[in-house]
Amino acid sequence: MSLLQKGWRPVSVLILLLIIWQVLSRVFAIPEWLLPTPTQIGIEAWQSWPDYRSHLFATIQLSIIGLLIGSSIGLGVAICLHLVPKLRETFYPLLILSQNIPIIVLAPLLVIWFGFGLLPKLIIIILVCFFPITIAGLDGFRQTSGELLHYMKMAGATKRQIFWKLEWPHAMPSIFSGLKIAATYSVMGAVISEWLGAQDGIGVYMTLASSSFRTAQVFVTIFLIMGLSLVFFAGIVFWEKRVIRWKTSGGGNADG
Template sequence: MSGGSRWKTWLPPVGAALLFLIVWQLSTMWFDVQKWILPGPIQIVQEGITQWPRVWMHTTTTIQLTLIGFASGIGIGLITAIFLHQFPWIKRALYPFLILTQNIPIIALAPLLLIWFGLGLFPRIIIIIIVCFFPVTISTLNGLRLTDANMLKFMAMSGASKRQTFWKLELPHAIPSLFSGLKISATYSVMAAFIAEWLSASEGIGTYMRTANSAFRADRVFIGIIVIVAFSMILFGCIVLLEKWFTRWKTAK
């Protein structure tokens, strides 16, 4: 993509964002909106600079929690998908329960996890895993199911074992679907970490925002929102880069 094309792609959203921020700032000044109700972007940036050491401390805690829960959710989701693919009759029995896990509100399940496992790190990781593993499991199952039937027949005619067919054909062709689930889980994991911290933690962006909300510090709440959005976008971008690297064989054809 040429430099001019990149500018044409990025200029409209960047321009719209800048216009929105300008209108936001001017509106708070013209209508004399109280800072505790709706601070302007300038006030939020100033408070963010002042609060940066504290914000960074909470951010690192959230990053660690998110990455641990996200990685665990990926592993459990991938193992579950492979297991259910290998045993279709178990898949038919357990599939409704997989869907059921996503219909239970996390905000209702979290207090039970805190009662069962205490106020430590473990229940917060479980919350993230519950949110993350489902998209990975479902997308991987769909990718495995959609393996080309002619290629499967060719592998069978070539004398390949079931294990060889899985590792050399089915799993590689399921990688694009897997990454679709990973991108969904990446954004969900940050939100799940925030909810877990809001409910029980003593550190993390969720705790920071809970304290700010109790003190009617809307500027600090916006700082927390910006951190969550930025981290979600960075994590999502990392998954996209990994997807391009793992699926480079598709563009090389």
């Protein structure tokens, strides 16, 4: 019920924008090939469902696999850099540099090195997903209460106990923040990877629609990408509320 109470405002704004779009397109008689109306896009989405259905499922599968692998790598890197300070001092600047390489430039090189199979596409999604999770995890570990950390050391807790019973629970909100970002990036990463020369996927469908000047189909793919990103984001929020019950309930038993 709270979700419905909070969600009506953005939904209302979205509906208002679509109405304005529809009215202005009709008033100024904008041709469909230049800017289709929302109703034309909706009709195209309904009629073309058999055409892009397989592309949609292919992108969903690729995004989920890349997100799972990228999240696992991101968490593993964050834990290693946190537990071994010398590794963090050595590799942290390299993490920053890895994000300064444009994906659109790196993509052709991955095709040359690994071919047109699944591997280069997964590498692209992993590259855009692991970084926000790694940075968010490291920040979460550093935000652990110094007083609680001192108390556990005084109580004779081992480094492993301190990590799993104190630092890990306190870092969970930050980690889920990174997961939310990575979840939305995974869809765009999948679409970019499909531009490399895949046989199916939303990126392929968008390329075909754009090359044939089917503007309505291009907008359908745009809305599909936006919708998938929202669904993935909502999925992370769903799991966050169930994993971090101590935070949502207002309690302080992080290690319970």
